[in-house]
Amino acid sequence: MSIRADGPGRRALLTGSASLAAAFLAGCSSTEPIDGTYKAGLAPSAGPPPGTPKAAYERLMEGNGRWVTNALRHPDRDPTRRQLLATSQQPYGAVLSCIDSRVPPELVFDTGLGDLFVMRSGGAAVGPVITGSIEYGPMTSGTPLIVVLGHQRCGAVSAVYEALREGKQLPGNLQAITEALRPAYEQSVRESHADPAEAMAKAQVKLTADALRGNRDLAPLVGKGALAVVSAYYSLDTGVVEVLNGAPA
Ligand SMILES: [Zn+2]
Numbered sequence: 001m002s003i004r005a006d007g008p009g010r011r012a013l014l015t016g017s018a019s020l021a022a023a024f025l026a027g028c029s030s031t032e033p034i035d036g037t038y039k040a041g042l043a044p045s046a047g048p049p050p051g052t053p054k055a056a057y058e059r060l061m062e063g064n065g066r067w068v069t070n071a072l073r074h075p076d077r078d079p080t081r082r083q084l085l086a087t088s089q090q091p092y093g094a095v096l097s098c099i100d101s102r103v104p105p106e107l108v109f110d111t112g113l114g115d116l117f118v119m120r121s122g123g124a125a126v127g128p129v130i131t132g133s134i135e136y137g138p139m140t141s142g143t144p145l146i147v148v149l150g151h152q153r154c155g156a157v158s159a160v161y162e163a164l165r166e167g168k169q170l171p172g173n174l175q176a177i178t179e180a181l182r183p184a185y186e187q188s189v190r191e192s193h194a195d196p197a198e199a200m201a202k203a204q205v206k207l208t209a210d211a212l213r214g215n216r217d218l219a220p221l222v223g224k225g226a227l228a229v230v231s232a233y234y235s236l237d238t239g240v241v242e243v244l245n246g247a248p249a
Contacts, residue, residue, distance in 0.1 A: 046075035049092040053228035053248040056092040056145035063110035068239045076112025085114040094137045097149040098124050103234050123156035124148060125180035126208055135217055138227050146212060150205035151234040157201045161185060183207055202244060205231040209246050
C-alpha cells in the first residue's frame with residue numbers, strides 16, 4: 001500500500017513567514033511529503049494522510065469510535081512505518097491536550113506513528129511556546145486540523161478553580177497555569193454552572209480554539225478552508241470525544 005503526499009497544494013503553503021519558520025525548523029524535523037512505498041508490516045495501514053480539514057477530522061473521529069467500542073486497529077505502528085518516516089513526516093493533525101495520564105491523544109484517536117503533532121500541558125493551558133508548537137504544522141507543512149482537547153475531571157482545572165475561588169496562589173511554576181486558565185475560570189463563574197470546574201474545562205478549550213482560529217498566522221489558513229480548529233471534550237467514563245465547536249462542515 002502506498003502513502004503519497006497530497007502534492008503541491010500543501011507544499012504551496014510554504015510561503016511568506018511560513019517559509020521562514022520552515023527554514024528555521026528544518027534542522028529538527030523534515031516536513032517533506034512522504035513518497036515512500038509502505039509495505040505491509042505488523043500493523044494495518046490507515047492509508048495516505050488526509051489532506052483536508054474534514055477528512056482529517058473524520059479520520060480522528062473514526063479512530064475515537066474504535067477506542068470507544070474496543071475495535072482498535074493500532075494502525076501504522078510497526079518498524080516498517082518507522083523506517084518509512086525516518087527522514088520525513090506529514091502529520092495530518094495537531095492535538096493540544098492535558099498532561100493527564102488518562103488522555104493520550106494517540107490512544108484515544110487510535111492513530112499511528114507520524115500521524116499527529118502532540119502538545120500537552122496542565123489543563124491544556126497555552127502560552128507562547130505551546131502556541132508556536134501548535135502553529136508549526138499548519139504554518140510549515142499544511143497540517144489541516146488542530147484539536148484542542150479538554151477532559152472530564154481535570155485535576156489541573158479543578159486545582160486552578162479552587163485556587164482562584166479562594167484567592168490563593170498555587171506553588172512555584174504552577175501559578176503560571178493558574179494565570180493561563182484565568183479567562184476560562186472567569187467565564188465559568190459568569191455563566192454560573194451547576195458543575196463549575198467541568199464548565200471551566202470546556203470553556204478553556206473553546207476559548208483556546210477560538211483564539212487559535214482567529215490569530216494572525218492561522219486565521220488566513222482557516223479563511224481559505226485549509227485549516228480547521230476544533231475544541232473537544234473527552235469523557236473519562238466512556239472514552240467519547242465530544243466536539244464542542246469548530247467541526248469542519
Ligand atoms: Zn487534565
